Amino acid sequence: MQGRSPAIGATTGLDEAYRLCRQQGLRLSRQRRLVLEILWRSGxxxxxxxxxxxxxADGRRIGHTSxxxxxxxxxxNGVIECLEKAQGRLYGHRxxxxxxLTCLESGRISDLDIELPADLVEAIEQRTGFSIESYSLNLQGRPLP
Incomplete structure (x- = not known):
């Protein structure tokens, strides 16, 4: 259910990101390709x-403003995500x-594909009086011993 209309998913490759850029009318400049490549390569x-x-560090000279x-x-344009965190904006390839899921020890953020049980979503709808159309969870924790 986590869904508004999906743009790019977890298993989608870099070629799909390029396709979406073209579909959105974004020029695939050298700089834009380099930024996308770093995001996809790092995960x-x-x-x-x-x-x-x-x-x-890779020898790709590109300005910070660019x-x-x-x-x-x-x-x-819906090609990548942006998370607002206390330390600033973080960008991801989805x-x-x-x-x-954020690790409270390292600060590392992992993507999760979670679907809540239908009865829980229904209970939330009844409690709030809203029809849930999409959701995302932000979980924090520590590695199990």
């Missing part, structure tokens, strides 16, 4: 600074509805 949630540092502008454009 992590990264800040604009993380992406900038990784690109430059990285940020491309991330914002990709996010606003834009479809999904949940997250």
């Amino acid at each position: 992590e949630h990264l800040s604009a600074r993380d992406i900038f540092d990784r690109l430059n 990285v940020y502008q491309n991330l914002e454009s990709l996010h606003s 834009a479809d509805p999904h949940s997250h």
Whole structure:
């Protein structure tokens, strides 16, 4: 049920991200391709600074402003996700509805595909008076001993 209309899912490849960019009318500039490649290759949630540092460590010279502008454009067009965290914005290679698990020790964020039991969704609807159309969970925890 986690769904508004899905854009890009967990198993979708980089080629699908390129297709979605073209479909949204976004030019696939060298910089935009590099940003997408870093996100897909890492599979992590990264800040604009993380992406900038990784690109430059790979010898790919691209300005910080260019990285940020491309991330914002990709996010606003539904190609990637943006998470607002205390430490700033983090970007991920998914834009479809999904949940997250944050490790309280390392800060690492993992994508989760979770579907709540139908009876729980119904109970929430009855309690709130709203028809639930989509949801995402933000879970926090520590590794089990």
